Amino acid sequence: xxxxxxxxxxxxxxxxxxxxxxxxxxxxxxxxxxxxxxxxxxxxxxxxxxxxxxxxxxxxxxxxxxxxxxxxxxxxxxxxxxxxxxxxxxxxxxxxxxxxxxxxxxxxxxxxxxxxxxxxxxxxxxxxxxxxxxxxxxxxxxxxxxxxxxxxxxxxxxxxxxxxxxxxxxxxxxxxxxxxxxxxxxxxxxxxxxxxxxxxxxxxxxxxxxxxxxxxxxxxxx
Numbered sequence: 734x735x736x737x738x739x740x741x742x743x744x745x746x747x748x749x750x751x752x753x754x755x756x757x758x759x760x761x762x763x764x765x766x767x768x769x770x771x772x773x774x775x776x777x778x779x780x781x782x783x784x785x786x787x788x789x790x791x792x793x794x795x796x797x798x799x800x801x802x803x804x805x806x807x808x809x810x811x812x813x814x815x816x817x818x819x820x821x822x823x824x825x826x827x828x829x830x831x832x833x834x835x836x837x838x839x840x841x842x843x844x845x846x847x848x849x850x851x852x853x854x855x856x857x858x859x860x861x862x863x864x865x866x867x868x869x870x871x872x873x874x875x876x877x878x879x880x881x882x883x884x885x886x887x888x889x890x891x892x893x894x895x896x897x898x899x900x901x902x903x904x905x906x907x908x909x910x911x912x913x914x915x916x917x918x919x920x921x922x923x924x925x926x927x928x929x930x931x932x933x934x935x936x937x938x939x940x941x942x943x944x945x946x947x948x949x950x951x952x953x954x955x
Contacts, residue, residue, distance in 0.1 A: 736857040737762065739952075740866035742925070743879030745913055746886035746893075748936045748944055749861045752879070754810075755945050757859040760952075763807035765852065767862030767869070770845045771836040772823035773803050773812050784831055795840045803848065807858075826899055830909070833916040836863075842923055863917055866928035875952055876931035885937045886910055 739756065743749045750766060757764035774794075778784045783793045803814050811820045822828075835841055849869050852858065862869070866876035887907035894901060901909075917925035927933060932951050936944045 737874040738853055738857055738870050739859045739875045739877075740870050740873035740928075740931075741859065741861040741877045741879065742863055742866050742927070742931065743861075743877075744881065744886060744917075744925070745910060746890045747879035747881045748889075748941060749877075749879040751941060752944055752948060753859050753861040755941070756948060756952075759949065760859070763856060763858045764810060765805050765807065765849070765858050765860040766810070766812075767845070767849060767860055767865060768832075769805065769812045769820070769823060770803060770848065771841070772828050772832050773814050773819060774798060774841055774845070775828050775832045775835045776819055776823045776825075777801065777814060778835060779827060779831065784834070789834055789838075791838060791840075794835070794838065798841070798844055805852070824897075833913055837916065837920040837922065839922045863925040864923040866931050867926060868923045871928070876928050877948065877951070878927040878931040878933045880933060880935050881937040883907065883911060883914070 737760075739762070741749050741753050741756075750768075753766075754764050756762075775784070777797070778789075778794055781793070781797060783790045783797065801815055803812070805811070806813055811818050812823060813819070846869060849860070853870055860869070866873055866878070884907070887903060887910050890910060891901070891903045891906040894906065914925075934944060934947055939947070
C-alpha cells in the first residue's frame with residue numbers, strides 16, 4: 734500500500750479534502766491537495782498584478798510561472814512557493830473568487846500536471862482534486878468521486894466561511910458554488926467529471942464518519 738495512488742475527485746464542499754486527509758492518516762500515505770497548487774498560482778498572479786479586476790494577463794502568467802518553485806510539503810501539509818509557506822494565504826476570498834479562472838488555463842494545468850506526476854513517480858499518495866482520476870493519474874490504484882446536493886454543499890461552505898470570519902449570505906455562497914461548478918464542468922481542458930472506473934459516493938446525508946467507513950470498506954473490498 735505504500736506505493737498505492739488513491740485519486741479522489743469531486744465537487745467543492747463534498748467533504749473530499751477532509752476525507753482524503755483522514756484516509757491518508759489511516760493508510761500512512763502522504764496527502765496532496767491538488768487544488769492548493771492552483772490556488773498558489775492564483776495567489777502569485779494576484780500578488781504580481783497578473784490578474785487585475787476581470788483582466789487576466791495570460792502571457793505574463795505563462796512566462797512568470799516558468800521561474801517559480803512550488804511544491805507540497807507532505808510532512809506538514811504546507812504549500813511552499815519559492816521557499817515561503819503560503820498555505821494560509823491561498824484560502825482568502827480573493828483567491829477563491831479567481832482560482833477557477835486560473836485553473837482553466839491550459840499552460841497552468843500542464844505546469845501543475847508535471848509537478849503532480851513527478852510526485853506520483855516518487856511515492857504513493859492520496860491526492861484529491863477535480864481531474865486526478867481522469868487526467869493526472871488515470872491508472873491510479875483506487876478512484877473515488879464525491880458528490881452532494883448543491884444546497885447541502887452551500888450550507889457546509891457557508892458555515893465554514895462564517896467560522897473563519899468571512900460573512901457572506903447563504904444565497905451568495907450558493908451562487909458562487911454553482912458558478913464554480915459550471916466553470917469546472919464546462920472548461921475545455923480537464924473538466925470535472927467522474928472517471929468511468931471511479932466509485933461514486935454521495936455525502937449529502939452522511940456524516941464524515943459514515944462517509945469514511947464507506948471509503949475504507951471500498952478499499953478493503955478491492
